Amino acid sequence: MTQKRPLYQAIRSAIEGRIMSGALRPGDRIPFEHELMAEYGCSRMTVNKALSALASAGLIARQRRRGSFVTRPRIHMAALQIPDIREEIEKRGHVYGLRLVGRSVHPANSAEAGLLRLPAGRELLALRCVHLADRRPYAVEARLINLAAVPEAREADFAATPPGSWLLAHVPWTEAEHRITAAAAGDAAGLLDLGADRPCLVLERWTWREAEAITYVRTVFDGESFDLTARFASQGAREQVFGG
Numbered sequence: 001m002t003q004k005r006p007l008y009q010a011i012r013s014a015i016e017g018r019i020m021s022g023a024l025r026p027g028d029r030i031p032f033e034h035e036l037m038a039e040y041g042c043s044r045m046t047v048n049k050a051l052s053a054l055a056s057a058g059l060i061a062r063q064r065r066r067g068s069f070v071t072r073p074r075i076h077m078a079a080l081q082i083p084d085i086r087e088e089i090e091k092r093g094h095v096y097g098l099r100l101v102g103r104s105v106h107p108a109n110s111a112e113a114g115l116l117r118l119p120a121g122r123e124l125l126a127l128r129c130v131h132l133a134d135r136r137p138y139a140v141e142a143r144l145i146n147l148a149a150v151p152e153a154r155e156a157d158f159a160a161t162p163p164g165s166w167l168l169a170h171v172p173w174t175e176a177e178h179r180i181t182a183a184a185a186g187d188a189a190g191l192l193d194l195g196a197d198r199p200c201l202v203l204e205r206w207t208w209r210e211a212e213a214i215t216y217v218r219t220v221f222d223g224e225s226f227d228l229t230a231r232f233a234s235q236g237a238r239e240q241v242f243g244g
């Protein structure tokens with residue numbers, strides 16, 4: 001005989017389904033506790049248990065006296081990998097979007113040459129775009145691509161394909177460097193729909209093929225909707241796993 005699922009789990013699944021389907025979007029308020037009690041004919045304790053489970057899963061945020069609201073998509077990304085933001089958003093069930101806000105080809109000025117560690121005057125493709133999760137601004141990306149290393153990028157349609165996704169699919173790299181800092185939203189605030197002093201996480205990355213620079217990218221994320229994680233093994237564990 002199949003055991004009946006607890007009611008709090010059914011309530012949780014129903015709300016989760018509405019969030020994942022897009023019927024409830026980030027920032028939307030879910031029904032108040034008394035509304036859910038009336039809808040399901042259950043106690044406040046049962047409703048509270050369902051909402052606590054949704055909050056623990058990061059799907060809603062509970063605010064005293066205001067109710068519960070759908071949170072913005074949150075991504076956990078390995079700090080030592082080359083991230084594909086589109087892939088990370090989509091594999092968590094959110095709809096990815098891209099808005100290209102700037103594109104130019106020009107000789108590298110001294111600051112740009114310094115960032116890419118190239119001679120001044122080298123031709124660069126400069127891109128600026130906004131990554132979207134469920135049609136909401138998620139991250140602002142500013143990227144420089146060395147056209148001497150990646151000439152085909154000149155004709156790529158970056159309004160349709162994210163620059164990072166395109167580079168990962170088309171351009172082999174041998175070395176990468178990450179720098180992670182915290183900063184105010186600054187000039188990315190308008191594109192992220194945030195206040196200029198909102199805390200943000202800034203990920204800078206350089207990639208090379210042998211000694212040749214490929215790209216430099218600076219991506220600004222809302223500090224409340226993004227974090228980086230990494231898992232390490234000790235030297236002894238690596239030797240045991242990979243055996244040499």
